Amino acid sequence: MSKEQTSRPVILVVEDNANQRLYYQEELQDAGYEVVTAGSGPEALEVLSGGGVDLVLLDIGMPGMDGIETLARILEVNRELPVILNTAYSDYRDDFMTWTADAYVTKSSDPSTLHESIREALLKRGVQPPEQPEGESEGE
Amino acid sequence: MSESLAAPGDCTDALRRGLVMVLAGGQGQRLYPLTMRRAKPALRFGGAYRIVDFTLSNCVNSGLRRIYVLAQFAATSLMRHLRRGWVHLLADDLGEHIEVLPPQYMSGDRWYAGTADAVFQNLRVLQDERPALVVLLSGDHAYKMDYRRMIAYHLAKGASLTMAALAVPREKARQLGVMGVDESGRVVEFAEKPPEPKPIPGRPDEAMSNMGVYVWDTRALAERLTQDAKQHGEHDFGRNIIPAMVKEGDRVYAYEFVDPKTGRPAYWRDIGTLESYWESHMDLVTVVPELDLYDQEWPLYTARGHYPPAKTVLGSQTRLVDSLVCEGCVVSGARVERSVLSPGVRVQEGAEVVESILLDGAVVGPGARLRRVVVDEHLQVPAGYQMGLDREKDERRFVVSPEGITVAPTGVVFH
Numbered sequence: 001m002s003k004e005q006t007s008r009p010v011i012l013v014v015e016d017n018a019n020q021r022l023y024y025q026e027e028l029q030d031a032g033y034e035v036v037t038a039g040s041g042p043e044a045l046e047v048l049s050g051g052g053v054d055l056v057l058l059d060i061g062m063p064g065m066d067g068i069e070t071l072a073r074i075l076e077v078n079r080e081l082p083v084i085l086n087t088a089y090s091d092y093r094d095d096f097m098t099w100t101a102d103a104y105v106t107k108s109s110d111p112s113t114l115h116e117s118i119r120e121a122l123l124k125r126g127v128q129p130p131e132q133p134e135g136e137s138e139g140e
Numbered sequence: 141m142s143e144s145l146a147a148p149g150d151c152t153d154a155l156r157r158g159l160v161m162v163l164a165g166g167q168g169q170r171l172y173p174l175t176m177r178r179a180k181p182a183l184r185f186g187g188a189y190r191i192v193d194f195t196l197s198n199c200v201n202s203g204l205r206r207i208y209v210l211a212q213f214a215a216t217s218l219m220r221h222l223r224r225g226w227v228h229l230l231a232d233d234l235g236e237h238i239e240v241l242p243p244q245y246m247s248g249d250r251w252y253a254g255t256a257d258a259v260f261q262n263l264r265v266l267q268d269e270r271p272a273l274v275v276l277l278s279g280d281h282a283y284k285m286d287y288r289r290m291i292a293y294h295l296a297k298g299a300s301l302t303m304a305a306l307a308v309p310r311e312k313a314r315q316l317g318v319m320g321v322d323e324s325g326r327v328v329e330f331a332e333k334p335p336e337p338k339p340i341p342g343r344p345d346e347a348m349s350n351m352g353v354y355v356w357d358t359r360a361l362a363e364r365l366t367q368d369a370k371q372h373g374e375h376d377f378g379r380n381i382i383p384a385m386v387k388e389g390d391r392v393y394a395y396e397f398v399d400p401k402t403g404r405p406a407y408w409r410d411i412g413t414l415e416s417y418w419e420s421h422m423d424l425v426t427v428v429p430e431l432d433l434y435d436q437e438w439p440l441y442t443a444r445g446h447y448p449p450a451k452t453v454l455g456s457q458t459r460l461v462d463s464l465v466c467e468g469c470v471v472s473g474a475r476v477e478r479s480v481l482s483p484g485v486r487v488q489e490g491a492e493v494v495e496s497i498l499l500d501g502a503v504v505g506p507g508a509r510l511r512r513v514v515v516d517e518h519l520q521v522p523a524g525y526q527m528g529l530d531r532e533k534d535e536r537r538f539v540v541s542p543e544g545i546t547v548a549p550t551g552v553v554f555h
Contacts, residue, residue, distance in 0.1 A: 075369060075370070079369065079370055079372065095267060096263050096267050096365075096366060097263060099366035100366040100369055100370055
């Protein structure tokens with residue numbers, strides 16, 4: 001996952017559900033990103049301590065350390081790292097801590113909002129997102 | 141900007157649902173050595189009080205009774221004071237409380253970076269309590285203020301943030317945080333120590349200075365704190381957050397703090413330096429002090445020990461003039477002028493104490509002479525000793541402020 005070998009931005013997908021983790025991994029790889037994954041908050045922090053991640057896609061509802069707690073801890077060590085909260089529920093928006101995230105995306109079958117939020121957050125930090133693969137194949 | 145916009149009673153619900161955060165974490169370096177072993181807000185003030193008592197009494201007298209104190213340096217002294225003097229005043233069962241919040245929110249391995257960071261780290265408290273508004277105060281100011289008036293003003297303006305403002309002469313404002321306001325009281329400019337402070341509309345010689353007393357809409361506060369947390373900077377309300385809000389045209393209003401009886405700027409002091417500490421004590425010993433400690437309408441609460449009455453003996457030699465003398469003091473045939481004696485102080489025969497502040501249990505030995513000094517708790521000034529009369533000599537042993545206030549801190553050895 002070293003950035004030097006590839007100029008593609010690296011996204012850390014944090015998601016406890018293995019199927020969803022795989023889905024986001026493939027979705028983002030298809031869009032031209034390098035993807036690393038973590039199945040829990042502590043695992044995500046472990047990955048982040050190694051550096052090289054450009055953006056975190058963070059699930060909120062995870063057992064143990066949830067996404068909000070993980071977000072707080074990420075902020076503690078790296079204020080600049082863009083984090084996008086990705087959740088099936090919109091209720092968490094009421095939690096003030098979620099406001100520190102770059103975006104709050106509600107999980108849906110249409111990933112276009114997610115892609116747009118990722119591009120925006122990266123551009124804001126001066127990281128060039130991959131060219132949008134217009135009408136590209138469906139991955140796999 | 142007027143006091144009379146709304147009666148205090150108009151904001152009952154906001155008061156009930158309001159929450160207070162008192163910033164009490166400053167190190168108080170400019171009050172060193174008095175803050176060597178105690179938090180600045182826990183420092184004795186006015187003989188019987190601690191500095192923080194003024195802000196807390198304002199809260200309780202204003203009906204704001206959900207109070208969090210954000211502590212940090214030497215917090216033990218502050219926590220002890222709150223436990224002894226304050227916790228029992230508030231009724232937990234009625235939802236009232238006073239609690240100390242140490243730096244804590246996130247991973248807990250760092251201290252507060254700035255005033256905004258201190259509140260940000262306690263965002264969880266705002267989350268859980270969901271107050272209608274947050275009154276953000278400082279634990280080291282001496283003043284008496286009815287926050288209800290300010291809250292009523294804040295609500296009437298529909299403000300995101302209302303800042304209490306004290307009108308000061310423009311030349312003095314160059315040392316302060318200054319708000320430029322329009323006719324409606326809206327803050328259109330904010331700068332720390334501006335070379336050219338913006339005058340108040342219609343009052344060309346005065347400027348509005350920031351008192352560090354804020355009423356926040358909770359949502360606006362949370363938004364600003366979470367934005368600020370992602371930025372590099374000092375995470376300070378005065379230096380970062382407020383200038384950004386004003387620049388972006390957010391609804392920030394200035395509430396002018398005036399004495400409701402006279403319409404003149406009310407008494408307010410930031411007890412930040414040895415000089416201001418000493419001077420505000422000298423304010424208290426004047427015949428009619430601006431800061432009235434004897435006002436039954438606005439009681440000042442504190443922790444009190446069990447002391448016998450103050451006593452003077454050897455009457456023919458005792459001269460006690462323009463001074464505050466607390467319970468438990470004994471002045472025996474000594475001269476005490478324009479001074480403040482905390483509980484349990486003894487001034488022995490032939491001693492002379494002028495324009496000085498003696499903290500709890502200090503003993504001034506026979507024939508000692510003190511002028512413009514602060515003597516820390518339980519120190520014993522030896523017989524015949526002189527302090528505050530020979531600056532060069534004092535500087536070898538004590539801390540002498542640039543303005544000539546001599547401080548004998550705990551642990552000092554007199555010779």
